[in-house]
Amino acid sequence: MTEVSRFRRSVTEHRAAVAELMGRVAARSETLPLRAALGRVLAEDVAAPIDLPPFDNSQMDGYAVRAADLASSEAGARVGLAVARPIAAGTDPAPLAPGTAAPIMTGAALPDGAELVVPIEAAVPETFPAFVVDVGVEYDAGSRVSLPGIGSVGASGAGQYVRRAGSDVGVGARVMAAGERVSARHVGLAAALGLTELPVVAPLRALVIATGEEIVDPGTAPEQGLAPGQIYESNSAMLVAALAEAGAEAVGLRVTSDAPEVFWAQLGEAARRHTPDLILTSGGISAGAYEVVKLALAEAGVEFGAVAMQPGGPQGAGVIELDGHGVPVVAFPGNPVSSYVSFEMFVRPVLAERFGAAPRRRQRARLKAETDSPPGKLQLRRARLTDVAADPAELPSVELLGGPGSHLMYPLAAANALVLVEESTTHVGSGAMVDTLVIGE
Structure with a gap:
């Protein structure tokens, strides 16, 4: 039997060793619909495929006009203009003729020739003609409106109350950076740009193995109760949940035999079925006589030893070959609190750094x-x-x-x-x- 390689490390040293092992796992990306991407971390930068806004549009309900039609008036004077056909949001407006003012709604496209918008509150009258607000009324080509001249209250010149195309985001600009966590705000921006999906970091796949002949599944023999010496197995459920909280995908495996050959057989079968990026074990690494994880994995080159930490002193780490691939193994002690603390100290920091988990503060x-x-x-x-x-x-x-x-x-x-x-x-x-x-x- 191969002699167990032993180490004595500080918490910092062991965290660095685990980070180096998990650094072997190549971060993958996947493209998800916006709703599914919520809460995930972006795998790459996202560029704007269009200008935002995509066209010049009105910031106010009011009248779209040419600056020249208001510029010749004296300070404080008003200008009377013919009322053109109204422009609703979502329509393609006709060019604006000189000497006219087109009723325009918020968000509607600015017609060619128009350079500013005068809000309805500055117009006389302060309400739109009936044919603007009532679809049953025909357009009146003789309708007129009085607007303030340039320099007067309500009209300050070209560009007034106009949202220019690309004034929010120009086409090709980076709008989201790799490493950002997708929030509802990001989803809103992506949708406004016409995007339906985002590239995000794919979750790490983990296999969690709990060991011990004394453990039984929760729910086993609920009427008869536990047999003498038995306990319900909780570590795999807890660690699978902890990995899920950290954004990883994990499955649990319970190995109840203390025979190394049985452990290896069940590990190999589960690894072929789930192709894990990481294997976490719980139990079987202390100084006892039936430490199956230590007995089995030391043969494969995994190192075991002590870390200056309480709880969670016994630890193991290394790489094993499964079907021609090196898979990192991180081995935790079997006491449940020790396993949880070990996960928080050694694995979760790497998941936060490389795989999108929210870091602990x-x-x-x-x-x-x-x-x-x-x-x-x-x-x-x-x-x-x-x-x-x-x-x-x-x-x-x-x-x-x-x-x-x-x-x-x-x-x-x-x-x-x-x-x-x-x-x-x-x-x-x-x-x-x-x-x-x-x-x-």
Whole structure:
């Protein structure tokens, strides 16, 4: 049997090792309809295929006119113009004849020859003729309107109340950048540009393997109950969900045999079926006698060792060959809290950096009650951040939930943060400022 390669690393060193392994996974892209792209990260820049607006149009309900027809008047004077046929939004208007003013609606195309729009509020009368607002009334070629001259209130010159073609975005301009997360605002812009789909980063595919002869599926034997020594398997469900939260696609596999050859057979079958980019394992890597993951994967070159972290000290990482392809493997300890903390510390940061996961934010907070921490290890404690009360300048407070035990699931479910106690700190006093990793709201 191949001797197990052992390491001792800091959290920073192991995170770098995992990031290097996962760097082997080539980021893929896929093109999705706008609704499906919502929340995903853009894989490449997006350029405007058209001008926006695509044509000169009116910013106001009013009259489209030629500047020359208003320019000759004295300051403060008004000009009477014949009323041309109205222009509704969505129509292709005829050119504007000199000496006329065309009633125009907001968003309607500016006719050739027109250079500005005078809002209806500045016209006399302040309402459109009946044939503009009532489709049953015929156009009256003799209708006239009084408009303010250039320099008067309501008319300031060419370009007034006109949205020029391309004034928002010019054709060919970059409107979205690779790495941006698609929001409802991006969807609106894409639709306005006539786009129906966007290129986004494809999700990483992961295979999550939970091990242990003592584990059974939830729902098994609900009437008889668990047999002596059995526990319900929760790690694969939790890690698959954590990967899904981070935008990855994952499937779970439960291996109940502690025989390495059975582990390998089931791993190979699942890998051929799901073609994972990453394999996460939970359990079977500690110092016991039946550590199936360590026994099986050490033969394939995966390294195992200790990371200066509590919980989650035992860790493994490496690459295994499956059907001629190297697949990164990251191995977590089997206690559920250890598995979750390991995911947050080592895998999720890479998913955020390369595969579009939303990064976790750090938050300084004041600790409500004192606590001790083991020397030489980064301790992560389940905790709950509380809202800032009166003064926004005050830091939020944070309350530890439960003890440091890695089997305590309820405090993990109730937590919205992890308190980070550095390796050099063995005691933190009540009211001290600490760093937290926000894992929920």
